[in-house]
Amino acid sequence: MVGLGLNSVDLITVVAEYPTANSKQRLQRFARLPGGQTATALSVCARLGWRAAYLGRFGGDDLGAFSRESLECDGVDTSGAETIPGATNQFAVVLVDARSGERTVLWDRDPALTIEAADVRRDRVVASRIALVDCHETAAAAQVARYARQAGVLSVLDVEKVRPGITDLLQHIDAIIAAEAFPTELTGYESPGSALEAMAREFNAPLLCVTLGADGSLARCDGREIRTAAFKLPCIDSTGAGDAFRGGFAAGCLRAADEHLGIEEVLTYANAVAALNCRALGARGGMPTSEEVDRLVASRL
Numbered sequence: 001m002v003g004l005g006l007n008s009v010d011l012i013t014v015v016a017e018y019p020t021a022n023s024k025q026r027l028q029r030f031a032r033l034p035g036g037q038t039a040t041a042l043s044v045c046a047r048l049g050w051r052a053a054y055l056g057r058f059g060g061d062d063l064g065a066f067s068r069e070s071l072e073c074d075g076v077d078t079s080g081a082e083t084i085p086g087a088t089n090q091f092a093v094v095l096v097d098a099r100s101g102e103r104t105v106l107w108d109r110d111p112a113l114t115i116e117a118a119d120v121r122r123d124r125v126v127a128s129r130i131a132l133v134d135c136h137e138t139a140a141a142a143q144v145a146r147y148a149r150q151a152g153v154l155s156v157l158d159v160e161k162v163r164p165g166i167t168d169l170l171q172h173i174d175a176i177i178a179a180e181a182f183p184t185e186l187t188g189y190e191s192p193g194s195a196l197e198a199m200a201r202e203f204n205a206p207l208l209c210v211t212l213g214a215d216g217s218l219a220r221c222d223g224r225e226i227r228t229a230a231f232k233l234p235c236i237d238s239t240g241a242g243d244a245f246r247g248g249f250a251a252g253c254l255r256a257a258d259e260h261l262g263i264e265e266v267l268t269y270a271n272a273v274a275a276l277n278c279r280a281l282g283a284r285g286g287m288p289t290s291e292e293v294d295r296l297v298a299s300r301l
Helices: 037-047 064-074 122-126 138-151 164-171 183-185 192-202 241-259 263-279 290-300
Strands: 002-004 008-015 031-033 057-058 082-084 091-097 104-108 130-134 154-159 175-178 206-209 219-220 223-230
Touching: 002 037, 002 138, 008 064, 031 037, 031 064, 037 064, 037 130, 037 154, 037 241, 057 064, 064 082, 122 138, 130 138, 130 241, 138 154, 138 164, 154 164, 154 241, 175 241, 183 192, 192 206, 192 219, 206 241, 206 263, 219 263, 223 263, 241 263, 263 290
Parallel strands: 002 130, 008 091, 057 082, 130 154, 154 175, 175 206
Antiparallel strands: 008 031, 091 104, 206 219, 219 223
């Protein structure tokens, strides 16, 4: 699996309750942890036993060095990634509500880290079985998807927001996995099912899916809806749950190709990965092993 998109360093603060304006409270916990949509999905996939390579950009500062090292420690190949001298690595301040594990993310990204379509190397993309992109830099992501489709490589999109160029990107993707608010924002339909149906009419992706947090996921494949329930586990921190779902989905697809599994089993696997990822602080704190996921999936059978 190869991924082009965001990496980040998350400055995570755990608070007793979400702060109101002009209030003060003591932090329950503070940690500096690795994150980022694509980087986290790749780390999860590697933890599940598959080869993964990152093609994004790091800042030339301490945060960038920390982010690169975190991926390498998780077994992700970063030889195709760049470090940009003088640039600050992307970072985020994450407020975690200790009562529920829900989080609020405040982030910043240096423009020098921007990746253009011309920066994408075809040989890096076509050497993989799955190409994952996020929606932050749509032109570069679309170029990855075009290379992937030409070579018969499965392309997966992690999309959370309507951005310039998003329609072109969606036209080239095989598996669109959207954050909960995206289908409605794109189509205007309030119902996730109606929104996915509208997207299916406009785009030629074989699979469309929306993650629904505690309600699991809803997918549309071959003209039918697939509802997959979430696994009910204690949630310490939901940061990175969606990213883990995408990493689990990619791992599930790789496994499905080898073991002849169906899309329902892949989606169940992805939901299990996401649930387990919430059991510890940080986007990657709860990353499960393949054995842990198998045990959780088996508990539902």
